[in-house]
Amino acid sequence: MGHPRPSRRSPTARARPAEALALAADLLQQTLAFRQPPDAVLAHALGQGPRRVGQRLRQALGDTLYAALRALPRWHWLARRLRGEEGVGLLDVAALRADAPLCRAVMALAWPAEALPALRESDPAAAEEAQVLQARAAALDLAAAPKAARLGLPEWLLQRLQARLGPAELPSLAQALHQPAQVDLRVNVLKARRAQAQAALQAHGLAVTPTPHAPHGLRLPQRTRLAGLQPYEEGWIEVQDEGSQLIVAMVGARRGETVVDFCAGAGGKTLALGAAMRDSGRLYAFDTVPRRLLALAPRLARAGLNSVVTLQISGEDDERLQRLHGKADRVLVDAPCTGTGTLRRHPELAWRHDPASVARHAALQGRILAAAARLVRPGGRLVYATCSLLDEENEDVATAFDAAHGGAFEPLPAQTLLEEARVADAAALVDGPYLRLWPHRHGCDGFFAAAWQRRD
């Protein structure tokens, strides 16, 4: 059964200051339609129309939308209990989206304490409403709520994570996934050394420290505007999570080699591979989505990379790939995945995916990995990576590849590859032969990587 589509009108067009919570509810409804990510919903809704929303309210609405998405089943359970509903079941996202008053209550409950002054300033009645709801919710006993509400993640995801980590560790993972992420930077070794970039950023007053593991990484404690700063404008640094940097370290690309970034997207890892190759040899960046590859061009220019060849492919079986069969020294498959390792940054992904989409991704991942493997030369290296937390997209894909290609590809232990790349404390980053990063254990996004060498 279909649900009413959210209004296509810009909410700002009818938002008076007294309607801040209605606007908030509208933002949540639009986000849960999954036509665009929350940042785009916010930019679209608040960035045009009569500017009746002040800067402070804008910021507060953004913070609240993310806070709501991060623990959605908890707010949903509380909101329905406050409506007097007993025995509230699991969150049904489509039903929530269709229920504007419920969305309003969810946003009121999720409104962070530090953002309440901004609400009070622009809409005192809404601030009063939020405070009353929050006080009433504080009197409810969350212990009676389903586990998904207590931990703030969907049931299907919790089941899988619990099977993997056990019940004791699950709450600390859930808590870590609900925290906003820090900002990691990768120093572009073509242009600067890490200490040099750190000093330059500190000169701008930024509290930047080296990342614990990645040799070229720096960490900022929170989101910071980098545009306009000399180290950024001159291409010394690039925003990249430490986990992504560690995946590139596993590829071990060197000067003069032929390297393929099979799922390059907007090229986060391509840029790091190009720097590792000192802009020599040949680096191919493939993707099926042209708009992503287009976004790569200015980033290549800023990073000073000339050796990258971008190619939009129709899919993993594009015939033009045959020319590269058996030729590449290294192939990275940074596969399309559910992104469950990045929920700190993209909390909406928990609500966009379900077991069926996990299965679809796993099937696609297996096909892409098998196709990409054909490009590896004898003695060359293949790396498969995801930013998913789920075995189905990680170990299961690697194991299925072993079963089908074990005669031709020998698994390489991640720890050895990381140590060769001068990654600090590599032993803490691996699980068996694989790189396995968890937000609550390693403080970065969740990542997985497996590597093989093609037998001669």
Ligand SMILES: C[S@@+](CC[C@H](N)C(=O)[O-])C[C@H]1O[C@@H](n2cnc3c(N)ncnc32)[C@H](O)[C@@H]1O
């Ligand atoms: C995880 S993202 C890549 C992120 C990128 N490597 C980075 O570091 O910024 C996966 C990418 O795979 C692309 N993709 C999806 N299906 C593909 C296929 N059959 N062959 C190649 N790329 C594909 C998607 O368009 C998406 O950009």
